[in-house]
């Protein structure tokens with residue numbers, strides 16, 4: 001069953017394009033290398049053997065990264081000690097707690113262990129179990145493409161078609177060197193710091209929150225470059241540990257980062273404002289006819305979704321632009337849940353707290369509902385939208401947090 005699921009992953013534009021590029025560059029390079037440096041000499045044979053090895057290792061690691069996946073956290077997961085649940089966030093989709101370094105992936109619709117990002121090229125998440133395969137794939141693809149570029153550049157052409165095909169393959173190979181090379185650079189940097197892309201944002205926000213204070217946030221998984229590398233890479237590419245419990249610095253514990261996340265979420269909730277929709281929003285990226293030029297000329301520069309809204313809907317807004325707002329549409333059931341209960345989990349099927357649509361919509365479609373305990377204006381919250389904006393793209397989680405987590409830990 002597992003292999004079937006894996007094979008199905010290949011039928012998607014990402015893996016199809018990626019494998020086609022590998023195949024195209026490989027075949028053209030082999031054909032050209034026969035002409036340039038025939039394998040009847042030792043050098044020619046070694047050249048060909050090395051290229052075939054790099055090409056095979058690229059495909060092997062690509063397939064392993066795709067089939068292995070990052071590793072999903074089991075549904076309904078909770079820590080062994082029930083008391084530790086207060087240091088963790090709850091995922092309402094997986095109906096379980098999020099282990100340290102786990103995040104919910106919207107594409108996979110599961111909580112993923114040490115999630116780095118969802119990669120469309122492998123049509124799977126990159127994280128705990130396939131991080132080493134993914135990095136090896138990038139490395140072999142770059143080295144193989146450098147060799148391919150040299151061979152394709154050095155070849156003499158006898159016909160127009162050979163020239164066209166060669167230039168095409170050369171373009172692909174150089175494109176791989178540049179684009180995949182950049183990705184490889186970021187992955188190597190992430191491994192040396194033992195920090196995923198998502199954790200970069202959490203850390204950035206942690207430092208931002210403490211600006212101007214003497215307090216300093218210590219990132220718990222930075223064990224020194226050498227140890228950091230061994231946390232991901234090994235000769236056999238087998239993942240280290242169980243993806244739930246992690247080696248941490250002496251001055252930190254298993255929940256240092258999760259508590260920081262909870263505190264950040266609480267801050268975000270504190271600046272959330274409820275808006276009522278007074279004009280329908282189409283959900284279009286360029287709503288020229290419905291909203292006019294002003295709105296279209298100042299779009300939020302992100303590919304995050306735009307949401308469709310009807311008159312009377314309410315939206316919980318967390319980010320502000322001059323002409324656009326970002327928020328989550330409330331459904332009647334979510335209103336009920338928010339009002340009734342924010343700490344315990346509702347197992348009842350009648351109100352299943354599934355993910356609600358969130359995205360950008362034109363500001364002129366909504367008016368703010370002033371809440372009774374609201375003694376602050378909204379304008380002051382524009383300051384940190386850049387950071388929270390980028391951070392939110394990765395942080396796709398929910399709810400049911402415990403604000404006083406850090407205090408409790410201190411007294412523990």
Ligand SMILES: [Zn+2]
Pocket residue numbers: 091092093094095103104105109110111112
């Ligand atoms: Zn989840």
Ligand SMILES: [Zn+2]
Pocket residue numbers: 105106107108109112117118119124125
């Ligand atoms: Zn995913």
